[in-house]
Amino acid sequence: MKFPGSVLVSVFLFVAETVTALYISSTYRSAGDKIWQSLTLLFSLLPCVLVQISLIFIHRDLSRDRPLVLLLHLLQLGPLVRCIEVLFIYFTAGKVEEPYVSITKKKQLPKGGCSDEVEKELGQAERKLFTHRSAFSRASVIQAFLGSAPQVTLQLYICVMQRNVTTSLCVFMSISLLSIVYGAMRCNILAIKIKYDDYDISVKPVAYICIFLWRSFEIATRVIVLVLFSSVLQIWTLPLVLLNFISKSPFPENIEKALSRVGTTMVLCFLTFLYAGINMFCWSAVQLKLNDSDLINKSQNWYCMAVYYMVRFIENSALLLLWYMYRIDVYMYVCAPLVVLQLMVAYCLAVLFMLIFYQFCHPCKKLFSTSISQGLLSCFKFLCYLCIPSKAPNKGDKFGAKLSDSSDMSEHMSGKAVEVQNGNPELGASSSP
Template identity: 70%
Template structure:
């Protein structure tokens, strides 16, 4: 059994960020900043409650008779208790031999176009460990984008306004950024394992490094741009956030209504229709929160029994990053035109250039990951480079067709004007001119010109 390093990392980020938030809120209280104290506590306690609910939901402990577990979650100590259970399972697995095992079948990655199906025995302890890992992965994603991302934005905004940074604020911003990047990384791994559930997926260390750099550049630049824009246009940032949020929140529901599929009833047997609706709304809320700051590797699809789209849509990925780059550029330009005196000693053009280059660097690491380090790249129907090349080829062909049609229209107009100016041959004979001498352009047909342009 593998060492549960992911569980330990999730627990460390959860506990460290919560402690740092409580310490920072106490400093705000001593300084008399009640508003900053309230917002800091809000962005710390809200993800704590959601994490407790997620762990209970994944382990299905609500309908089971486990009063101690429920009490620990009510005291916000559920992750600590779950981590203790994980290490107890890990220590006991090497000592006891389990009499009951289940057999799972997984396909290996194709080699020379051939795939082999491998059977593997999974014990009861390993199955429980898998459930714990899955629960902590989902909890990390929820904590990252519904708690750490707003917390990082808030603390960076306070730093810009006060033009000073304290040790506590620096610590919590570092932990929040690590939590967001780790949550995005877990989201990528979850998406890969859900989409390729039939295959045995092994993620290499270089793939983790590439995802970490991709998400770090993407999320850091996005947060900085939002903070810069908020510092000069406080009211308009509300419109930007609402448009982003409701666009991604309503998008899965619009696709579901257009598909005409029945309402999903197989999410959880113990849930009623109202409970299923609440769970789906929470999932779309999380989906919108992720896409607010970075690309969601998991594409929500409500009409699918697994709620996840397993198709790899490169064009949606391209459209997202092109739109996000344009939006970031517009926000930076607005900040440049409306910046205040607090940016007197900041070289604004250089800062804009650095942020845009950093965002493009994140996109570059994303392309490198999908092209070279994706664990299931052999299963892609087309690679990233081929998809982008075909997209660019389509754009170039459409531009060439527009130019050719415009040139044909221009030549037709020139021919028409020349034909109207050309005198009648009979009048030429009556005036004593040679009837065989005629302008060559007066007898060129439009079909011949079209074929020439096409050629």
């Protein structure tokens, strides 16, 4: 049975970020910054409430008689209780004989062109641990992109505008950034497990390192670009955020019978908001399809990913250009061209580690119909085809063609004249009047 390390990481980041957020908000209150205090508390408490709701919803506690657990969730202590429950299940597993077990069938990754199906017994304790891991993975994504991402952007903006960086703020922003990167990593792992649910998948440590570096460079670059832009053009920050949050998500036709129409509408609106929040800061790794019963597009679409990163690169470049043009006195002692160059290089490094992951470290790369290198090669061929203009004939070319035709004809006639002089009777008869 696998040790629930992901649950411990999620709980640690949740508790650490909440405690440091409360401490930073108290410092803002002491300094008299009511606005910064309110925003810090908002971005800290709102994801906490959403995390409690998601844990209750996944474990279906409302339909079970567990008043103490519901009370602890109301006190925002749900993740701690769940973590204690997970550790208790893990360390007591195997000591008591389970009443029944279930059998699951998973395919192995193809070796030599064929994939075998393997049966595996799944006990009640292991099934409970799987439910807890799934719940904490989704809670980490919610915490990362609805709490940590706006939180670290806000705190970095405050540091830039106040020209003051304290040790507590550095620790707080580091924890929030780690929370975002971890949430993005969980997005990648969840996307792989959803798309390849029929296969027995194991992610290697090298893959985790590639994902960590990819997401770290991508998210850090995005946060810094947003902070730089919002520090000089505050009035355009809201339209930028609204533009990134636009998402076409039609209401599905097949609604789950266990939920009411109002509840389903609320859940789908929340999914749309979360999906837009993820795409605001990084690639979501999945394509949301709310008009489908699966909610997720399970096909591997390289073109959507390529378009996303090209558009994001253009957007980041445009925001940095606007910051460079309208930068204020706060950046008087900052080498602006060097900052722009560093951010562009960091974003390119993120794309590089992403390509390395999909080409060499993806656990299901054997199932891809086309590799990332083939996709890049086809893109380069297409760009070269667009860049090389087609040679249309002009007047000079037509005149040259006429000259070449006339010269060919004169050579042909001179050849005939030589044959007549050599005494060819047929040519002589045909040429005489």
